[in-house]
Amino acid sequence: MKYDVVIAGAGPAGIGAALEAARSGLKTALIERYGCVGGNLTQGYVGPLLGRVCEGTVADEIEDAICAKRGSVPDFENAKIALTDLLDKAGVDVYLQTSVIGADKSGEKLDVVHTAGKFGNISFSAEVFIDATGDGDLAVQCGCPYEMGREGDGLVQPVTLMFVIEGVDPDQPLLCRHEEDYTDLGDGREYLDLCHKACRTGELPENVNIVRLYATDVKTERMVNATQENRIDPLNPADVFKAEASLRRQIGKIMDFLKNNIPGFSDIRIKGSASTLGVRESRRVLGRYQLTEEDLMEGRTYSDSVVHKAKFCLDIHNPSGAGQSVHAEKRPATPKPYDIPFSAMCPIGCSNLITAGRCISGAHVAHSSYRVMRICMAMGQAAGAAAAVMLKTETATDTVDVNLIRRHLMDRGVKLDD
Numbered sequence: 001m002k003y004d005v006v007i008a009g010a011g012p013a014g015i016g017a018a019l020e021a022a023r024s025g026l027k028t029a030l031i032e033r034y035g036c037v038g039g040n041l042t043q044g045y046v047g048p049l050l051g052r053v054c055e056g057t058v059a060d061e062i063e064d065a066i067c068a069k070r071g072s073v074p075d076f077e078n079a080k081i082a083l084t085d086l087l088d089k090a091g092v093d094v095y096l097q098t099s100v101i102g103a104d105k106s107g108e109k110l111d112v113v114h115t116a117g118k119f120g121n122i123s124f125s126a127e128v129f130i131d132a133t134g135d136g137d138l139a140v141q142c143g144c145p146y147e148m149g150r151e152g153d154g155l156v157q158p159v160t161l162m163f164v165i166e167g168v169d170p171d172q173p174l175l176c177r178h179e180e181d182y183t184d185l186g187d188g189r190e191y192l193d194l195c196h197k198a199c200r201t202g203e204l205p206e207n208v209n210i211v212r213l214y215a216t217d218v219k220t221e222r223m224v225n226a227t228q229e230n231r232i233d234p235l236n237p238a239d240v241f242k243a244e245a246s247l248r249r250q251i252g253k254i255m256d257f258l259k260n261n262i263p264g265f266s267d268i269r270i271k272g273s274a275s276t277l278g279v280r281e282s283r284r285v286l287g288r289y290q291l292t293e294e295d296l297m298e299g300r301t302y303s304d305s306v307v308h309k310a311k312f313c314l315d316i317h318n319p320s321g322a323g324q325s326v327h328a329e330k331r332p333a334t335p336k337p338y339d340i341p342f343s344a345m346c347p348i349g350c351s352n353l354i355t356a357g358r359c360i361s362g363a364h365v366a367h368s369s370y371r372v373m374r375i376c377m378a379m380g381q382a383a384g385a386a387a388a389v390m391l392k393t394e395t396a397t398d399t400v401d402v403n404l405i406r407r408h409l410m411d412r413g414v415k416l417d418d
């Protein structure tokens, strides 16, 4: 198969990349290992779409397509349909149930990506490739260097299975999105204290000392972000099943905790759950630039900025225990609005491969902020724009004029100069 651009991974970043590339006139292939597009946004039951970026990015368009209003939890079934529609209308060739398994390079140039699926092995050639697998799978096949985990012990953030409950009393207002959402339950008990105590006594699973409850568009539902398994390598299939088994059991314990303790929750049922483990962190592919905590905290900008005014807190779910690993008792630190430079999306050792989404080049702490979905979508769009410019000007990631990529994005309405 021959394409102008091949994108691996149809999560938030891959979808952003595919929409921009196809709308820029590129023959675009999007390769996804699962049976529907969306990545964490559908398979992972993850919402709301967090992280701010400057106005005019594809993140606004996607959020408007899948959420009743900005900032709300998407309806995951609607998201599957709406995301599929967007890609189809843009003319993207989507290959579902197809996994990237190999790559051929000549020197630093990636020529062919090999995939495996029911049809057998299909090879894709292109001028430009984008790795939006979250895990940097394509970059690894190209021999690009990467880092994983925090400094010292190499542990990554815990994995989680998200689920949605229904049957909550419509008059029960309890919500809890953050570690610092202290809520009086009206009978002398406080919700976070109750969670902490239940974790200590074993009523809640080990390390689950907060049961985050998000509103959905339905008053009788809550999305639950609570299960967690620490010290898991999300790339190792043996660990993945171990975590899956543990997390599915944790859901039962968390349901009992809510039913037995929270007024208005006695009749709750599980409405649905993620069909795949929620992976917060895995490989961070090393690029020509690596984003640091300081870059984010100081709100640094760059001459090759392609994502502008990104904003989200440093959100590190503790890799070795409960709660947050830094700023344990206080609200996590929030960086100033920061930029992402194109050079952090250009892996070392491959001249026509761009990374987008949570696998770009950044340190463990910086990653905990830019990994959220609206920021990943904006990175994807920037990668798609870069592919269009590289094709037009017959350049590589290290020779392309980034001003042209920026111009391309601004012509599309992205307010990079705001």
Ligand SMILES: Cc1cc2nc3c(=O)[nH]c(=O)nc-3n(C[C@H](O)[C@H](O)[C@H](O)COP(=O)(O)OP(=O)(O)OC[C@H]3O[C@@H](n4cnc5c(N)ncnc54)[C@H](O)[C@@H]3O)c2cc1C
Residues within 6 Å of the ligand: 008, 009, 010, 011, 012, 013, 014, 031, 032, 033, 034, 037, 038, 039, 040, 041, 044, 046, 047, 048, 049, 050, 051, 098, 099, 100, 101, 132, 133, 134, 135, 137, 138, 159, 160, 161, 162, 225, 277, 278, 279, 280, 356, 357, 358, 359, 371, 372, 373, 374, 376
């Ligand atoms: C439990 C949990 C809660 C979170 N909460 C929020 C939240 O509330 N709001 C928010 O904005 N963010 C949240 N996040 C973070 C966010 O969901 C992810 O960081 C974001 O989805 C990353 O986007 P991505 O496109 O880089 O990767 P992903 O969403 O992981 O998508 C990658 C895609 O690539 C595909 N893929 C992987 N390998 C291959 C391969 N070899 N071949 C083909 N396809 C492949 C995958 O199947 C997937 O579809 C949460 C994450 C987790 C785990």
